[in-house]
Every structure is written in structure tokens, then in C-alpha cells.
Amino acid sequence: xxxxxxxxxxxxxxxxxxxxxxxxxxxxxxxxxxxxxxxxxxxxxxxxxxxxxxxxxxxxxxxxxxxxxxxxxxxxxxxxxxxxxxxxxxxxxxxxxxxxxxxxxxxxxxxxxxxxxxxxxxxxxxxxxxxxxxxxxxxxxxxxxxxxxxxxxxxxxxxxxxxxxxxxxxxxxxxxxxxxxxxxxxxxxxxxxxxxxxxxxxxxxxxxxxxxxxxxxxxxxxxxxxxxxxxxxxxxxxxxxxxxxxxxxxxxxxxxxxxxxxxxxxxxxxxxxxxxxxxxxxxxxxxxxxxxxxxxxxxxxxxxxxxxxxxxxxxxxxxxxxxxxxxxxxxxxxxxxxxxxxxxxxxxxxxxxxxxxxxxxxxxxxxxxxxxxxxxxxxxxxx
Numbered sequence: 001x002x003x004x005x006x007x008x009x010x011x012x013x014x015x016x017x018x019x020x021x022x023x024x025x026x027x028x029x030x031x032x033x034x035x036x037x038x039x040x041x042x043x044x045x046x047x048x049x050x051x052x053x054x055x056x057x058x059x060x061x062x063x064x065x066x067x068x069x070x071x072x073x074x075x076x077x078x079x080x081x082x083x084x085x086x087x088x089x090x091x092x093x094x095x096x097x098x099x100x101x102x103x104x105x106x107x108x109x110x111x112x113x114x115x116x117x118x119x120x121x122x123x124x125x126x127x128x129x130x131x132x133x134x135x136x137x138x139x140x141x142x143x144x145x146x147x148x149x150x151x152x153x154x155x156x157x158x159x160x161x162x163x164x165x166x167x168x169x170x171x172x173x174x175x176x177x178x179x180x181x182x183x184x185x186x187x188x189x190x191x192x193x194x195x196x197x198x199x200x201x202x203x204x205x206x207x208x209x210x211x212x213x214x215x216x217x218x219x220x221x222x223x224x225x226x227x228x229x230x231x232x233x234x235x236x237x238x239x240x241x242x243x244x245x246x247x248x249x250x251x252x253x254x255x256x257x258x259x260x261x262x263x264x265x266x267x268x269x270x271x272x273x274x275x276x277x278x279x280x281x282x283x284x285x286x287x288x289x290x291x292x293x294x295x296x297x298x299x300x301x302x303x304x305x306x307x308x309x310x311x312x313x314x315x316x317x318x319x320x321x322x323x324x325x326x327x328x329x330x331x332x333x334x335x336x337x338x339x340x341x342x343x344x345x346x347x348x349x350x351x352x353x354x355x356x357x358x359x360x361x362x363x364x365x366x367x368x369x370x371x372x373x374x375x376x377x378x379x380x381x382x383x
Contacts (some may be wrong), residue, residue, distance in 0.1 A: 001030045001031075001169075001261045002026060002030050002381070003030070003031045004096065004250050005033055005077060005095040005098045005114075006032055006033065006034040006099050006100070006101075007024065007098060007101070007104045007106075007107070008034065008036050008100070009036065009060060009104055010036040010037040010039070010054065011042055012060045012226050012227070013124070013292060013293060013312075014103075014121070015036060015040050015043075017121065017123055017199030017292070018041055018099070018101075018199075019199075019201055020369075020370045021175075021370050022047045022049050023047040023201065024370040024371060024374050025374060025377075026047055026048040028374055029168055031050070032047070032050065033052055033093065034046075034051055034052065034084060035052045035053070035054055035083065035089075035222075036052075036054070037057050037058070046149060052086075052089050053219065054082065055078065055086075056070075056075065057071060058075060058082070058105075060103065060105070060167075063172060068290050072141075073143050074180065076103065076143040076146070076147040077108070077143065077147075077150060079147045079151060080150055082106070083109055083110075083151075083155070086110070087113070087198070094383040095114060095116055096116065096357055097118065097377075097381055098111065098117070098118045099118075099119045099120075099121055100120060100121065100169065101121055101123060102120045102121065102167075102168060102170065102174075103168065103169070104126070105166050105167065106168075107120075108157055108159060108169065109155055109159075112155070112156075113155055113157070117170070117381065118171045119171060119174075119175065119377060119380065120169060120171050120174040121176075122171050122174055122175060122176050123292065124292065124313045138277040139163075140162050140163040140164075141163060144163040144166070147159075151292070152166065154259070165263045170192065171192070171309070172192055172380065173192060173376065173377070174188075174193045174194065175194055175196055176188060176195045176196065177196060177199045177292070177296065178195055178197070178198060178296070178341035178364070178367075179195050179363035180367075181304070182322065183195065185321075194372075194376045196367055196369060196372050196373040197364045197365065197369045197372070198296030198297070198299070198301045199296060200277075200296065200301075200364075200369070207314040209271070209274065209275055209278065209279070210269070211278075213249065213269065214249055217248070218247065218248045218249070218250060218284050219249050219279075219282050220249070220250045220283070220284065221250075221251045221280070221285075221287070221371050222239055222250060222251070222286070222288075223274060223276065223285040223286075223288055223289070224254040225288075225294060226255045226256075226307070227291075227312070229256060230256060230257055232310065232332055236262060238263065238335055238336065238340060239287070240264065240265055242340045242341050242344075243265070244268075245265065248267065248355045249268075249269065249281075250265075250269070251269045251271075251274060251282075252268055252270045252274075253271060253272075254271070255273060276294065280297060280303050282301050284348070285347060286303055287306050287308065288305050288307055288308070289307075289308060289342070290305070290307040290308070290314040290329070291312075291313075291314055291317070292313065295307070295317050299357060300361055300365070301361075302351055302358060304347040304357070305320070306327065306329075306340065306344055306347055307321065307327050307328070308330050308335065309332070313368055324354075325353065326356040326360055327347065328343045328346060336337060
């Protein structure tokens with residue numbers, strides 16, 4: 001079939017939705033060369049794709065550690081080296097098309113240099129229209145102007161004048177990991193968007209989790225994701241105070257969070273990483289930051305949850321789910337143990353939440369999933 005070049009922004013929110021898509025493409029006989037970074041190598045290679053590393057980390061949205069340079073500026077300074085490195089690694093291969101994370105900053109360069117179509121993978125979709133209308137949301141740094149001039153000189157490709165605009169690379173085909181029902185009708189309304197359902201896929205992750213401890217127990221699952229896990233460390237004390245000593249087992253992800261100064265209650269199981277899809281099979285109710293992957297997993301599997309959005313597209317996702325009557329969205333600034341306890345009890349007790357969640361879940365399944373996404377791709381490429 002076809003050789004496919006995959007250029008992903010190497011963050012969980014952008015890579016994870018594509019793993020099932022890559023697997024489906026390979027199942028149909030395609031060869032996929034996937035660029036990312038080392039933390040994602042194992043799951044990419046498990047699909048049968050060819051993993052290739054970026055010269056530098058292109059996770060442009062990763063919070064910088066103290067003393068570290070903003071990854072955006074490092075990307076701008078190394079831009080032509082990054083592009084040349086990718087071109088060198090794919091030399092001799094003739095690709096039929098590119099699939100890329102929407103914010104992959106060099107999409108236009110590869111589209112023109114390789115002279116092939118591009119297909120956008122939208123890891124973030126709610127609020128995108130507003131982002132496009134406010135193209136000057138972030139100031140354009142002088143480093144971007146220098147990078148833009150270097151790319152124009154070396155490759156003859158003209159990037160957008162504004163830095164923000166370079167992070168939204170849409171095409172004639174844009175894959176949205178949701179349903180038309182879930183996304184408001186006034187958003188993503190032109191004919192280039194294809195709604196394929198959420199990124200629910202067995203990533204065959206090694207768990208090592210003690211599931212036997214959950215047998216015959218009521219289970220609460222708590223996760224604030226990977227990017228915002230450290231956004232407000234005080235939230236973890238709220239969780240402890242809300243559920244310590246209750247007749248419930250709380251499974252909590254604390255990705256890169258230092259909890260050494262806090263006393264973890266005996267009924268909590270805390271891990272750096274939790275295999276989310278596996279744990280949802282044992283979960284009675286969840287508490288989530290409302291990131292796209294997490295909220296999609298919960299809605300798809302009809303697991304009641306309370307949302308505590310922290311940033312990025314999370315407030316939009318939480319607000320939309322609440323507007324459809326499927327969750328309660330709480331303000332992390334005013335959150336107390338009592339407020340959290342009441343919200344958890346309400347989503348469990350009030351049957352309307354389960355009914356409305358079921359409507360969303362059905363719309364997700366009707367969207368067709370990864371097989372439908374591949375059908376859309378084939379239709380576009382062969383048109």
C-alpha cells in the first residue's frame with residue numbers, strides 16, 4: 001500500500017490518540033515511519049511502525065523545569081538542524097502523505113519540500129476556532145522571526161508571520177477524535193473536519209498494578225494527567241482529606257509529583273503511572289483534570305466522574321460535558337474536601353448523569369473509530 005510519514009508533537013496528549021490510528025494503517029498494509037521521542041518508542045514500535053527520534057525534544061507544551069530553557073526557543077534556534085535531520089533519516093523513501101499533530105511547527109516545510117498531502121491529527125479541538133480568530137494570542141518572539149527567515153532562505157518556504165499561527169496547521173482533511181454530537185455545532189463546522197470518535201485503543205501497556213487489592217471494593221480513580229499533575233500540589237491534600245478512612249479504595253496517579261511531605265492515607269494506592277484503560281474496568285467513579293484522552297476514556301466506558309479542569313483545553317472539555325449533563329465541573333481554586341465529596345456522591349446518585357453520559361458514549365461509538373479514520377484518509381488521498 002502506502003508509505004506514511006508521521007510527524008507528531010511528542011506529548012501524551014498528541015501521541016496517544018494516534019497509536020490506534022497507526023495500528024489500523026499498518027493493519028491495512030501501510031508502512032508508517034513515526035517521529036517522536038524516546039518515552040514513546042515502545043508504544044510506537046508495538047504497532048509495527050518504524051520509530052525515528054527527533055534531534056531535540058519537540059514537546060513544545062512541556063512545562064520547563066527550573067533552570068531549563070523554554071522548549072519553544074530551543075526549537076526555534078535548532079529549526080533547520082531539526083528539519084535537515086528528519087530529511088536525512090527519510091532519504092530515499094517516497095511517502096504518499098504526511099499525518100501530523102496540528103501544532104507540529106514545520107508541517108508546511110515538509111509539505112512543500114516533499115510535495116505530498118498533509119493530514120492533521122487534532123489532539124486538541126474544543127476552543128480551536130477561538131484560538132484561530134485570536135492569532136495574536138501570544139506575542140511573536142524575535143527568535144521566531146529569525147527562524148522564519150532562515151527557513152525561507154534555505155527551503156523557499158514561507159511560514160506564517162505570527163508565531164501563534166505557526167502552531168495551527170490545518171489541511172483539507174482534519175481528523176477530530178470526538179463526535180459531532182459532543183463538539184458544539186458552531187465549532188469545527190466546515191467540511192474539512194472528520195469526526196472519528198475518541199482515541200480508545202488497547203495500547204498493550206505493561207501494568208504491574210495490584211488489581212487484586214481492588215476486589216470487592218468500591219474504587220475511586222483520581223488522575224490529573226501528565227502535563228498538569230504538578231500544577232497545584234495542594235489538590236492532593238484535598239483528595240486525601242476528602243476520602244481518607246472512607247469505605248473505598250482510592251487509586252491515584254501522581255505523575256512526577258513529590259508527595260513525601262504528605263501522609264498518604266492507608267486506603268490510597270498512589271503510583272507515578274496508572275494504566276488508565278485497565279483501571280477503569282474496576283472504577284466506580286473518577287476524578288479527572290478533563291484532559292482529552294482521560295475524558296474520552298471515561299465517557300466512552302460510561303464511568304461517572306467529576307471534572308477539575310486545570311488548563312489548556314480542559315475547561316472547554318469539562319464545560320461541554322457539564323452542559324450535556326454528563327458531569328459536574330469544579331473550580332480548583334475554591335475546591336474543598338466537602339465540595340468534592342458532594343459532587344462525587346451526586347454523579348453516582350443522580351441517574352441523569354448516567355443517562356446523558358450514555359448519549360455521548362453512543363455518539364462516540366457511532367463515529368466509527370480508527371477504521372473510519374483510515375477510510376476517510378483513503379478517500380482523501382485517492383480523490
